Amino acid sequence: MxxxxxxxxxxxxxxxxxxxxxxxxxxxxxxxxxxxxxxxxxxxxxxxxxxxxxxxxxxxxxxxxxSKEALFTAIVENRVNQWSAEAAQQDHLLSKDIGERLRHHGHTIAHSVTQPEVLAFQRLLFATRERFPQLSKAMYEAGYLYIVRLIARDIAEAAERDGIPARQPETIARMFVSAITGWHLQESGEHPITLEEIIGAADGTTDLFMAARALW
The missing domain is CATH 1.10.10.60 (Homeodomain-like)
Incomplete structure (x- = not known):
């Protein structure tokens, strides 16, 4: 119904x-x-x-x-932009410490992948992706690339500030996001994942990346 x-x-x-x-x-x-x-x-x-x-x-x-296609496109773009704006609301409260910022971004990703509306849109886009490839692209650019570029910028700024060279900030940012979302994708296929579980996975991912900072 x-x-x-x-x-x-x-x-x-x-x-x-x-x-x-x-x-x-x-x-x-x-x-x-x-x-x-x-x-x-x-x-x-x-x-x-x-x-x-x-x-x-x-x-x-x-x-x-x-057309219905034009309306559907506007809805997806409107919601993706809103999610991005909501995710950025607390950014200005963070310190410049890269570990703290990565942990914050990890928690943002964790909340995103467990948000019912986000999951509902993903299911809807999956069902219509052949007809509306531009919508999947919009969600990719405004959702995934938004957080990737934000993390990459933090990595580059921290490298300059701390005097630790960062050879590939965007590659590291993509790996960081994929580590968390990939964990959720695989584990949720076995059983429902709670927010606390994925936040724990995000924290573990942050710890691993920070331990390997010299390799960035």
């Missing part, structure tokens, strides 16, 4: 809509469509149904998104 949308249907007001009202319409459409896609399947959701649940006219919906 399709998941009930968490969005409130938009209630139109008389007169020309303000910027805030336009933003509210946009958010209602995206939230409604997201909930409907994740609650059922891509093929089972019709644009007309999205418009009805969101409380907007079909004309309003199609004026913003001329």
């Amino acid at each position: 399709p998941k009930k949308s968490t969005a409130k249907a938009f209630v139109p007001k008389r007169g020309r809509p303000t910027a805030d009202q336009l933003a509210a319409i946009e958010q209602t459409i995206l939230t409604t469509a997201r909930d409907m896609f994740l609650g059922g399947s891509y093929d089972a959701v019709a644009m007309e149904n999205i418009a009805a649940v969101a409380g907007v006219s079909k004309g309003t919906l199609y004026a913003r998104y001329p």
Whole structure:
């Protein structure tokens, strides 16, 4: 049974809509469509149904998104960008210590791979990847590459600050991310992985990488 949308249907007001009202319409459409896609399947959701649940006219919906593919693309890009922004909120509170920063990034990855919405989007993208390869690319670039580049930057800055050369910051960053996500992928095939377990794996990965810092 399709998941009930968490969005409130938009209630139109008389007169020309303000910027805030336009933003509210946009958010209602995206939230409604997201909930409907994740609650059922891509093929089972019709644009007309999205418009009805969101409380907007079909004309309003199609004026913003001329096709279901365009709407689906906007939803994925919107959520990936939001996840990246949320993950970066605590970055400014960290010290410059590379060990602390790696541990923080490891915990961020751990939370990400166990987040129900992220997992739901991954399943949906897997089911539609042949039709929408650009969406998998968007999630790869805004999700995976975002954290890789963030870690690589931290490694390069720490190397300059601490006087320890870093020959391949991005390669090390990719290996760090893959070590945690790969562990989760393999272990979750055997039994459900708790957040505490993957955080423990992330901490272990950080310890191993820090012990081998001279090889970076």
